[in-house]
Amino acid sequence: MTRRKIIGIIGAGSCDENIWSIAEEMGRRVAESGAALVCGGLGGVMEAASKGAKESGGLTIGILPGSNKDDANPYIDIPILTGLSHARNVLVVRSSDVVIAISGGYGTLSEIALSLKMGKSVIGIGTWEGIDGIIRVKSPEEAMKKIKEFA
Amino acid sequence: MTRRKIIGIIGAGSCDENIWSIAEEMGRRVAESGAALVCGGLGGVMEAASKGAKESGGLTIGILPGSNKDDANPYIDIPILTGLSHARNVLVVRSSDVVIAISGGYGTLSEIALSLKMGKSVIGIGTWEGIDGIIRVKSPEEAMKKIKEFA
Amino acid sequence: MTRRKIIGIIGAGSCDENIWSIAEEMGRRVAESGAALVCGGLGGVMEAASKGAKESGGLTIGILPGSNKDDANPYIDIPILTGLSHARNVLVVRSSDVVIAISGGYGTLSEIALSLKMGKSVIGIGTWEGIDGIIRVKSPEEAMKKIKEFA
């Protein structure tokens, strides 16, 4: 059997319009590639990416910090309720074959660091500077090209 | 929006033929009801239920204790890799709208107890005796009837 | 080097006077044996056991479900803040060399089951019936005798 690839998109729970549109395009491209989307299930970059994926017919998994599925953004097909608070960050990146970081704050930084610790490929769009190991790209289109190259 | 219901099936990682066929039928009926199946992603009851669900066109989520997707049984569409060992039991039941316990050992007992602690409905087929709160049924067919009644 | 033994006491977050006095005596005896006490850090049996241990000069560790040390009962020396909700149950028993269950509800049942799954010895005083593997005793004194025998 071959399972579909799982791509994680990480980023902050609130974001400006520019980041939103990048995340939405990224989600759309993930879905069009046939991969499932995993994210943290909440708002901001997570919601934009889920919207892009869902509206392109993709499957969206949200790994939530809390225990209430109403916390999930409306574009999440499958809310995984962890009740683990920030420890759910580990699960988001562990469940992803490759991780795409879009902008982001401290939570995203923790996920980038955990991904690199686990040896996972991290593609970054406008995210944290000064961290060796992130594959930096300028656009969702370029991100998908990188993924096809190595993953 | 309305999300599809998520039904958890819990049981031991190895089982005899009789339990296997009950679990497989249970998985099939879950898929036919339109619900997604969540389970622990490994063998035995988990594999039989996943097989039944998958072969009936259902969506199967396996919340795994380890960090390797090859640990998932072949009928899991989406392996959620936790790396949390037994603590992943909490996530299996927390993510389920209702939990169906089929036979089972100590791991299953922990999941039954956690479900009841969280106030979730637990339907039991041939599972642990002497625990108030389990809704006991004789067959997968009867289990689905109970679920339609209250969930 | 030799580390001091760690004994876990598990039980409900609220209890009657009789259970309280058993838990308090159990905590006292654990401390007198030189072992550290691990528990879930909250009220009821956890608090009574912590009080008994602390007032006998013992060291008390509370592994809490939340993220606020004010949730710990006043007899906890070291609050371990997990933010993991019920998943912290796994850590309470995993960190214990032996587990003593006093009465208890569904949360305690989950901890008993997880202990037995991990192959840990579980000593029970007035706790869940019908579970093979619990070493049943009538009193804290008898519990300590059992621990000296096998642990």
Next chain:
Amino acid sequence: MTRRKIIGIIGAGSCDENIWSIAEEMGRRVAESGAALVCGGLGGVMEAASKGAKESGGLTIGILPGSNKDDANPYIDIPILTGLSHARNVLVVRSSDVVIAISGGYGTLSEIALSLKMGKSVIGIGTWEGIDGIIRVKSPEEAMKKIKEFA
């Protein structure tokens, strides 16, 4: 009641002699301040800090990723066994009143990010650059001065 303060020291699982001696001094100063030391319980910076604390009469808590207390370094008084792999990083920093980062790799970076996400003070000695919010100091002595100022 007043509990003793808990100070977390984070850093890599292997380190050179220079970092070792800084970590050992840091552990010693933590113990001399009367605080308990929490760390990840393994080698490198964690072991050096534990050694310094233990040899100055301090109490050392190691929150381990695995399930075997033999994984703890020899200076850990109380091994907390989590079985949570990298998710235990969250617990190390959550349980600390203040976090001191000494050098470190991706694991340490994840702990710094999680600390800042939780709003905890992070003091850094020779650690990751380019992260707003870290209070940077040059020595263990200066670190303790900062802690007295604000914590």
